[in-house]
Amino acid sequence: MDLLVQKSDFQNITQIAHHCDFEVLEQYILERQNLDLVKLLGNSFYxxxxxxxxxxxxxxxxxxxxxxxxxxxxxxxxxxxxxxxxLIHYAYAAYIYRKSFVDTPFSVVVKQSEDSIPVSPSDLKVVHDENRKMAYSYWKMTLEYLCANEDEFSNFDETLCSGCTACKCSCGGNGCSKCKGGKTDGTRRNKVKVIKKDD
Incomplete structure (x- = not known):
């Protein structure tokens, strides 16, 4: 399965070490891609x-x-x-929480060196949870984009759009008969103009 993000995509977003073992990070990217993204997007649209x-x-x-x-x-x-x-924040949450645990012939151990003290599991859990919350906040913004542009994505499940800004605005508010719980009556929405992101 192709990875949707690469190591370079993490720059300026999360704090991964320059010597990060990308093979380990890839495992978490693929795991979160196959679980979190599939759950958010639905299997067919994924x-x-x-x-x-x-x-x-x-x-x-x-x-x-x-x-x-x-x-x-x-x-x-x-x-x-x-x-x-x-995906970056979902993968980073898993990576930061579990990367220090190493499977050895003797048991699962925590890596450490003479000059370092491992961060406590409770502190790692805080970082893990924070990154999962950030991932979901970013997802809600992306969902607004999908709802505003649903005509462009044939397998996108428009029922996910219940309550989103794009749906409310397109329908003129919650009371509009055109938009019931995020579903449309087949009437095409106002065309949405996409503005390219600045490089």
Missing amino acids: VDVIENRENVEYKDLLDGSKFTIECGGKTKTLIHFGLKRV
């Missing part, structure tokens, strides 16, 4: 993302972008940071 990752619409979904929606007669610009950012 396959679409993997297979279409080079297409423009999917690159914006993966890397993040600015986009506009029509809301109450006004144009609003929103931003999301992409599925890669979501």
